[in-house]
Amino acid sequence: MTVDTSRRRAGSPESDASKGRGRIVAVLAFAGIVVSLMHSLVIPLLPRLPEFLHASASDTTWAVTTTLLAGAVATPTVGRLGDMYGKRRMLLISLALLVAGSVVGAFSFSLAPLIIGRTLQGLAAGVIPLGISIMRDELPPARLGGATATMSASLGVGGALGLPVAAVIAETLDWHTLFWVAAGLGLVSFFLIAWQVPESQVKSGGRFDAVGAVSMSAALVMLLLVVSKGGTWGWTSATTLGLIGGSLILFTGWTFWELRVARPLVDLRTIWRRQVLLTNLASLIFAFSMLSMSLSLPQILQLPAETGYGLGQSMLVVGLVMAPSGLVMMAVAPLSAWISAAWGPKWSLMAGAVLVTAGYTIGFFAMEAVWQLVAVSSIVGAGIGLAYGAMPALVMGAVPPSESGSANGLNSLMRSVGTSLSAAVAGLVFAQMSTNLSGTLIPSQGAFHMMMGCGAVAALAALAVAAFLPRYRLSDHRPPG
Structure with a gap:
């Protein structure tokens, strides 16, 4: 009798709906990971791109810069178009651009077509904010926090896992294989979304x-x-x-x-609300802090041991050291959602800031062994995961459903600006604090200490910003609109 009842329940409409929502979350998170892979796709190739493309080292850095620029342009625009004409539709268009860019990259033997391909890949950056907005439209409030935290964490997972995967492919196969793999993953994401994700009924319409x-x-x-x-x-x-x-x-x-x-592209009156404004500011600062780790640890690992502070490791080891940070980000997503539901997303954001500060403080004093850097990247990754998991809840708690795509897109844009600022500061620090090794200027040990300090100070600044966010629990709050 008990068995029959459980079977009826398993086949009930509520159970089927729950499974369907679970598939939506899984598909969207997978698409988010695929898109975030594009950011680290060519990093293992950078030292050899001048040889492959017969171009200068300064010119080949555009393979990274152009993706960043395209993503910054696409994210707020695609978010608004999703609000107006359908988020699923814009998801599919974004992934189609990613596939097209990957195919162009796979056929590239000179710099110009590679830059075109990387630009098209960057135009898919709006997938993560669009996915978060679809979750808001499709999921019940009880599941929304955990789902959006998972989707937000996919940004770190893809970036972290992309390094070792790309390094293995780059070292063992033809470099064009990276782009064929990206095209295949993009196609899988495209068809999964077309199959499993419904079009949202929340549309604002109007003129773009x-x-x-x-x-x-x-x-x-x-x-x-x-x-x-x-x-x-x-x-x-x-x-x-x-x-x-x-x-x-x-x-x-x-x-x-x-x-x-x-019908503005960005409703400035909405983004000036305290909750949205402070969350976007915290996003920018956290992205700055996160990239401090990504720019420092790989160099420490790869610098020759004769420097006294370099560890002389391969790019593959670099990827394996950085990968746990992305896995930890995904692992703490449910914890972020639980904290947000119990006490409010403000406290999840603040807890993340404390963890990131602790990670960089440890890194300041402990960077002499591989295991120490794994610990640093994991602690910082846990903090970033807690914080990033709270940010969509904070943004969507302050805007109406018809503005969620645009608002989440703007929040993602703030992360892009933060990473760009961090790269600029790191470049300045490494250039000014360098030492000579066999006729080559390399960053000094003091430069890495400075970057650890910058990461910790940035996390403390984010903690101060988060302290001024309003206090509320998700269950007690209804967004405007």
């Missing part, structure tokens, strides 16, 4: 703000070019100063336009 999209995209490209290339061009060069001035002018004009247009 093309003027706002073009002006914001141009301003962002100028800003990020300054951040990523200013050190190479010279911070007082005409090019750098011209881009800074152009960015300021465009952002000013864009602000006035967005406040006047009926």
Whole structure:
């Protein structure tokens, strides 16, 4: 009798709906991991790209920069288009661009087509905020916190796991194989979403703000070019100063336009709400802090042992050391959701900041062995996972459902800006604090201590920002709209 009852329950509409929602979460998280893999896809190739593409080392860095720029442009635009015309539709378009870019990269034997392919891959960056917004539309409140935390953590998982996988492929197979693998994963994600994810019924409609999209995209490209290339061009060069001035002018004009247009690309009145504004600021700072680890630990691991502080390891070992941080991010996602449900996402964000501070503090004093760096990356990864898991809840708790795609896209954009700023600061630190090894300038031990300190200070700054967030539990709050 008991067996029959359980069977009836297992086949009940509630059980089937629960399984269907579980599949939606799994598919969206997988797509998020695939998209985040694109950020670390070419990192193992960078030292050899000049040889492969017959180009200079400075030119081949555009294989990374162009993906960042494309993602910054696409994320807020795709989020708004998803709110207006359908989030699933924009998900499929984004993944189609990723597949197209991967195929172009797979057929590249010179720099120009590779940059085109990497640009198309970067245009898929809106998949993660779109996935979070779909979850808000499709899942019951009891499951939303854990699902969005998992989706948010997929950003770190893909980036961390991508390093060892890409390193193995790059060292054992033709480098074009990386792009064929990316194309295959993109196709799998495309068909899984087409099969399992329904189109959201929450749409705002209206006319797309093309003027706002073009002006914001141009301003962002100028800003990020300054951040990523200013050190190479010279911070007082005409090019750098011209881009800074152009960015300021465009952002000013864009602000006035967005406040006047009926259907703005970004509702500035919404993002100035304390909860949204402080969450976006914390996102920027956390991204800065996270990249401090990603830029420092691989170099410490690979520098020759004769420096006295380098560990002389291969790129594969670097990937294996960094991979646990991504796995820990995913593992703590349920904990982040539990803290957010019990006490509020503010406390999950603050707990993450404390863990990140602790990780960098340990790293400041302990970077002499591989296991120590694994511990540092895991602790920092746990903190980032707790914090990133709370951010979608904070953003969506302050905006109506019709604005969730745009709001989550803007939050992801803040992370991109934070990583760009961290890269610029790291470049400055490593250039100014260097030592000579056999005629080659390499970062000094003090430079790595400085980066650990910057990561800890940034995490403390995020903790201070989070302290001013409003206090509420998810179960007690209804978003506006």
